[in-house]
Amino acid sequence: MDSRITTILFIKEDLIMEQNSHFTKTEWKIYQYILSHLQQITSYSLRQLALKINVSPASVVRTIQKMGFKHYSDLCRQLKKENQLDDVIDDVTYQAKYYFNQPIIESYDKQIQIFKELTSNCKDFLFFGIGTSSDLAAYGARQFANNGQNSFVIKDPFYPIQKTHGSYKDKALIVLSVSGETPQVIEPVLNFQSKGAKVISITNSSDNTISKLSDLNFCYLLESKIVSKTLNVTTQVPVVYILERLSRALNSL
Known part of the structure; x- marks a missing residue:
C-alpha cells in the first residue's frame, strides 16, 4: 500500500466510521470537511478552520483527537509531510488509491x-x-x-x-x-x-x-x-x- 495513502487515513482501524457511533453529528461534519480539503488545511489556524466549518475550536480539537492526533499542530505537520512526498503518481490514481483504502x-x-x-x-x-x-x-x-x-x-x-x-x-x-x-x-x-x-x-x-x-x-x-x-x-x-x-x-x- 502506498505510504502516502496509508498515513493520510488518520483514523484508527478500530474506529467505525458511522455518524452515530464514535462521532457526534458535529464531529462527523468536521471530519468530512477535513477529508475534503486536505491540501488547504495546513494554511488554516485552528480558529480559522473552526470558522470555515462554523463550529467551535473545541469541537475541532475533539474531532482530531478521535482521528488519532493529540494536537491540531500534529495534524498539520502530518499533512505537510505528506504533501512533500513525491508526486510522481497522477492525481486520478492518487484519489482512487486513497478512496479504496478508506475505512468507509x-x-x-x-x-x-x-x-x-x-x-x-x-x-x-x-x-x-x-x-x-x-x-x-x-x-x-x-x-x-x-x-x-x-x-x-x-x-x-x-x-x-x-x-x-x-x-x-x-x-x-x-x-x-x-x-x-x-x-x-x-x-x-x-x-x-x-x-x-x-x-x-x-x-x-x-x-x-x-x-x-x-x-x-x-x-x-x-x-x-x-x-x-x-x-x-x-x-x-x-x-x-x-x-x-x-x-x-x-x-x-
Missing part, C-alpha cells in the same frame, strides 16, 4: 443490506443526475439492466412525473451529485419523493441537502477538485464502484 469502504456492506431491504418492493429503478453525473446515471441504469432490473435514466431535470399521490411508491430514484447542492437536482428529488419514490443518493459527503433528503446515502469523501471556478472534476471512480456494487447486490439473473 467497509461501511458499504451494511448500507447495501439496507438498500436491498429499502428497494425490495421496487419494480423500477430511475437514475438521475446532470452534467457528468447524467452520463454516470446512464451507466448505472445500464448496469442495473444488465443485472436483471427494470431501469431507466432521466436526463431532463424538468422531466414530468405523474401527479397522483403515491404513484411512484414502487420505484426507486438513484440520484448522483458530487456536491449534493445543485438546485436543478434538488427539485426533481423533492418531486419524486413527494409521489412516493424511495430516494438513494451518491454524493461526495453526507453533509448536504440531497443526502439529507434521501432515504439512504452513499458518500465517498474525496477532496473536491474545482477548475475554472465552477467545473467540478473530482474523480468519479467511487461512483462507478458504488453503482456496480448496488447493481450486483440486486442481481436477479
Whole structure:
C-alpha cells in the first residue's frame, strides 16, 4: 500500500466510521470537511478552520483527537509531510488509491443490506443526475439492466412525473451529485419523493441537502477538485464502484 495513502487515513482501524457511533453529528461534519480539503488545511489556524466549518475550536480539537492526533499542530505537520512526498503518481490514481483504502469502504456492506431491504418492493429503478453525473446515471441504469432490473435514466431535470399521490411508491430514484447542492437536482428529488419514490443518493459527503433528503446515502469523501471556478472534476471512480456494487447486490439473473 502506498505510504502516502496509508498515513493520510488518520483514523484508527478500530474506529467505525458511522455518524452515530464514535462521532457526534458535529464531529462527523468536521471530519468530512477535513477529508475534503486536505491540501488547504495546513494554511488554516485552528480558529480559522473552526470558522470555515462554523463550529467551535473545541469541537475541532475533539474531532482530531478521535482521528488519532493529540494536537491540531500534529495534524498539520502530518499533512505537510505528506504533501512533500513525491508526486510522481497522477492525481486520478492518487484519489482512487486513497478512496479504496478508506475505512468507509467497509461501511458499504451494511448500507447495501439496507438498500436491498429499502428497494425490495421496487419494480423500477430511475437514475438521475446532470452534467457528468447524467452520463454516470446512464451507466448505472445500464448496469442495473444488465443485472436483471427494470431501469431507466432521466436526463431532463424538468422531466414530468405523474401527479397522483403515491404513484411512484414502487420505484426507486438513484440520484448522483458530487456536491449534493445543485438546485436543478434538488427539485426533481423533492418531486419524486413527494409521489412516493424511495430516494438513494451518491454524493461526495453526507453533509448536504440531497443526502439529507434521501432515504439512504452513499458518500465517498474525496477532496473536491474545482477548475475554472465552477467545473467540478473530482474523480468519479467511487461512483462507478458504488453503482456496480448496488447493481450486483440486486442481481436477479
